[in-house]
Amino acid sequence: MTSPVIVALDFPNQAQALALVDQLDASLCRLKVGKELFTRLGPDFVEKLVGRGFDVFLDLKFHDIPNTVAAACDAAADLGVWMMNVHASGGRKMMEAARERLAGKSHQPKLIAVTILTSLGESDIQEIGFSGTPGENVLRLAALAESSGLDGVVCSPLEAAAIREQASKDFLLVTPGVRPATASLDDQKRVMTPADAMAAGSNYLVIGRPVTAAEDPLQALRDITASLKE
Numbered sequence: 455m456t457s458p459v460i461v462a463l464d465f466p467n468q469a470q471a472l473a474l475v476d477q478l479d480a481s482l483c484r485l486k487v488g489k490e491l492f493t494r495l496g497p498d499f500v501e502k503l504v505g506r507g508f509d510v511f512l513d514l515k516f517h518d519i520p521n522t523v524a525a526a527c528d529a530a531a532d533l534g535v536w537m538m539n540v541h542a543s544g545g546r547k548m549m550e551a552a553r554e555r556l557a558g559k560s561h562q563p564k565l566i567a568v569t570i571l572t573s574l575g576e577s578d579i580q581e582i583g584f585s586g587t588p589g590e591n592v593l594r595l596a597a598l599a600e601s602s603g604l605d606g607v608v609c610s611p612l613e614a615a616a617i618r619e620q621a622s623k624d625f626l627l628v629t630p631g632v633r634p635a636t637a638s639l640d641d642q643k644r645v646m647t648p649a650d651a652m653a654a655g656s657n658y659l660v661i662g663r664p665v666t667a668a669e670d671p672l673q674a675l676r677d678i679t680a681s682l683k684e
């Protein structure tokens with residue numbers, strides 16, 4: 455079985471990113487390219503990772519008017535990525551426009567929606583103007599994403615079990631906010647351990663700093679993968 459771990463390549467430059475990627479292969483993990491690396495290195499770097507055989511999750515969290523997001527998803531699909539994301543709070547029309555545009559492509563990446571960021575707690579979302587708990591908002595946005603035709607959502611593992619109950623069994627749950635028991639939380643608020651997240655129903659675990667900031671990133675990744683088999 456391929457590992458469910460997606461390593462978030464949150465590095466400031468190509469040299470640091472490749473120092474880790476050079477130690478990895480597609481049997482060990484998938485890779486996520488986010489806003490920092492994409493803004494620095496652009497599409498060429500994404501295509502380089504795809505060319506090396508990795509499943510790449512392009513995490514640009516698009517959130518704009520439907521026409522703009524659909525066009526951006528079209529461009530991302532042309533890079534050959536395996537997965538991409540938009541913000542569910544961009545609304546049904548935006549998500550449906552993205553879905554429809556990808557349906558016409560020869561390469562169709564998985565399209566998922568970010569619900570409520572894992573760095574946000576209840577007081578944070580209240581300040582934005584959302585009523586209810588993060589969990590309630592995640593469930594509502596996950597249902598909206600599913601009925602808009604998306605393949606899954608990004609959520610905290612804390613919400614995975616409740617979404618599993620309401621969603622179809624193929625609906626993908628991609629969970630950041632994953633921390634081995636001894637790791638620092640950093641700026642994450644809604645977290646679980648890798649094994650607990652899988653037990654709660656996650657399909658994929660997005661893990662950044664517990665691997666990328668480790669003294670021996672490859673060993674940290676191996677330890678996390680091993681913890682899933684215990």
Ligand SMILES: O=C(O)c1cc(=O)[nH]c(=O)n1[C@@H]1O[C@H](COP(=O)(O)O)[C@@H](O)[C@H]1O
Pocket residue numbers: 462464488513515539568570571572573608609630631632640642660661662663664
């Ligand atoms: O879409 C994401 O990947 C994402 C959504 C979310 O709600 N929370 C979240 O942390 N992420 C991403 O997941 C990664 C988590 O990194 P670490 O906190 O270092 O493990 C970062 O690259 C975030 O951009």
